[in-house]
Amino acid sequence: MAASTTSRSTTGLDLDIAIRVEGLSKLYGDVQAVDGVDFAVRRGELFGFLGPNGAGKTSTLNMLTGLARLDAGTISIDGIDCTRNPKAAQHLIGVVPDESNLYPELTGFENLCFCAALYGMRRREREARARELLAQFGLAEAADRGFGGYSRGMKRKLTIAAGIIHDPPILFLDEPTTGIDVAGARQIRQLIAGLHDAGTTIFLTTHYIEEAERLCERIAFIVRGRIVRTDAVAELMQPTRDRHVLLFAVSSSDAGIVEALAEACPGCRVAGAGPGRIRVEADAPILIAPLVRLLEEHGVEVTEARQVRPSLEDVFVEVTGIEAGAMQKDKEKGGKGGGAA
Amino acid sequence: MKQWIAFWTILGKDTRSYYLKPPNISWGLLFPLAWTGMFFIRSGSGLGDIVSLLPGVVTVAILFGTTSVLAVTVTFEKKGRTFERLLLAPISLELLMLAKTSGAILFGIANAAVPVVMAAFFADLSHVAWGIAVPAVVLMAIASTFLGLFIAVSVSEVFEAQTFSNFFRFPMIFLCGLFFPIAKLPIVVRPLSYLFPVTYGADVLHAAFGAENTMPLGLDFALLGVFCAVLFALSLHNIRRRWIA
Known part of the structure; x- marks a missing residue:
């Protein structure tokens, strides 16, 4: 320290x-x-x-x-x-x-x-x-x-x-x-x-x-x-600097879709990120187009695909093992809006 | 010097916020007046005998005046977290609590003066031994205030402070020798009388207003002083144990 x-x-x-x-x-x-x-x-x-x-x-x-x-x-x-x-x-x-x-x-x-x-x-x-x-x-x-x-x-x-x-x-x-x-x-x-x-x-x-x-x-x-x-x-x-994260807004984010994406993108960590959202993370840049095509082939409509900067929240979740959702609930208990602005 | 600026500011603020508020002024005036009138009517004696009632009404006025306001305000400030602001200030806990209680002490003394001033219009008070009456009133006001503080720091809710106050106040009034001489109380109850500070204050006031005291006055004053010190120390101990836990 x-x-x-x-x-x-x-x-x-x-x-x-x-x-x-x-x-x-x-x-x-x-x-x-x-x-x-x-x-x-x-x-x-x-x-x-x-x-x-x-x-x-x-x-x-x-x-x-x-x-x-x-x-x-x-x-x-x-x-x-x-x-x-x-x-x-x-x-x-x-x-x-x-x-x-x-x-x-x-x-x-x-x-x-x-x-x-x-x-x-x-x-x-x-x-x-x-x-x-x-x-x-x-x-x-x-x-x-x-x-x-x-x-x-x-x-x-x-x-x-x-x-x-x-x-x-x-x-x-x-x-x-x-x-x-x-x-x-x-x-x-x-x-x-x-x-x-x-x-x-x-x-x-x-x-x-x-x-x-x-x-x-x-x-x-x-x-x-x-x-x-x-x-x-x-x-x-620091550990998140070379990390690349894509967030997809989709019509379905069920386990089958997540699994299919993970198979199609070796080296990527794919996970659902709440209803209608899929998060894809990798240590190298991720190509968006093939993933969008794959989702569409599975009948999933993609309304948004954007790159997001890994945040301190990701670090916090990694270090503490506490899900971001739990902190979100704390925020809601604490009152409206303060921290997110 | 800096600590005394804090002391006077806390005292001034409490006086304005609590003791000079119309409900408390009316309480401070009406309550002693009501007690004096009640005792006077009950005694059935003439106006000349009003002096013999003074030890009782003065004691009751002090006891209720001090404990009622202090027990509630300190509990209220603890509940509203404003007391926390005081605990964060760089002043000793002893001085802080003296500042918080000084207003109640002065309020108790002022309450005690109401029946005396009223009696002065109807009776000759020239034979009253003010040299012992005034110190007794001051010591009783301090002891009663510290009793109120002890009650306040022993409870969590404002309503508990009132209930707990009555747990002490009413037995005190009836067992301190004001209504019945202690010697005439049942023998099993008698030791309780000597556990209350007002017993010793009332004894001094009896002597000051021309009646007979039952204990040496030096002992009365000494024990009143002991009650003040013990109640204040117990209150500080409780604050440290319960509020700075």
Whole structure:
């Protein structure tokens, strides 16, 4: 893992590591929510923590931010050992939870000022910062409206603003676009990218594969409380670079048709990809015309044949063994659209 | 310094959001007034005797004023996840909970003042020993507030907080020596009386308002202090065990 090559100071502290976690474990009753998790996040990095619902993402994040006790392991944030004293580094971190935790009875402006005061900011400083963030997040006009009356997307944006009110060098984002409409999710992703560009270290948990692929520099796949792979997105995608994938939209995708295609195209991996769809994958370019002819000979009507770029989803499925369908169900549970936009 | 900015902001916000809301102001005024009137009518005595009712109504006003609001608001904030925002702030849990409870303590003291102010219009309060009455009221408000906090962090739902509060409050009222002298309670019940902080507060108030106290006042104050410390420590323990699990 790249993190192991980072430099250490003479005191043994990692100079360019913002978050280091070793052997982190958490047991809830009989359920091992987190099981020996190790990772390191570099300063200024946008690190993705990707896994299906119930994989242990939020449990890990809660331990990192001091909202849950750890059963085993160590946590170090900005070189501060937070294993026994999670409060030690709370001034350095901002946290945006998966659901809003602001006061519905306060206005957007009051909520931000209140959160700023929790970090010891003085009145003039916190009011100026609140106004700056309201403008940056496009919420200036709603500043004096009660937070309880905000739309879901506005609530999400204000919750992110509250998380960065004290300008923390490290930001934890838990499922930031879940349940947000497509336009709102896109706007939030732009805000996250902007924070990253400004040098903030970001730890992002998500079950939206496309979101992780689009935003993150490195990603850890977590399944059933264990990290199964951690790598840079480019490295994760490397094995798929020379892979060629064709997707056919057809009138029938039954097993007989799939088998016939596989026989006609040696070296290709052919599989049904949902109703009316066949996926053909090979390590060399695939000729479309013979396959279309073959399908037509079998009485199958081909309405579309297109080349698709292998995605991080393919890598995730390969590495974790979790079907993309299962993640899709998670997405649907999570809300409409956010990750796919 | 930074932690104190957080402390005052939390206290100010809670005061505005909960304690200065019309329903709570009316509760804080009407409830002690109703209790005073009820006790007064029941006693059948003249206006001059209203002072003898004050230890009872002051105690009840503090107990209900503090526990009712705090137990509900903390449970409500936990449920709505806004309490999580406070736990993420770089302030110690001790200071955070002091900030959350200070509003209720002040509310309890204000509640206690209502029947006293009302009595001042009808009776001579010049003989009241304010030097012990005021510290007793403050300590009772703190102990009752921490009892409310203990209740709040022991339950998950808002309705449970109310039910659990009554589980403590009503036995306390009847067994703390306000309605019946503890010496006249059945012998098997008597030890229970000494498990409640209000028993010691009521004893001090009896002395302050001219009646006889049954225990040394130093012991009353010391035990009230112990109740405050133990209830606060138990509440923090429960928060760490249940809410930062």
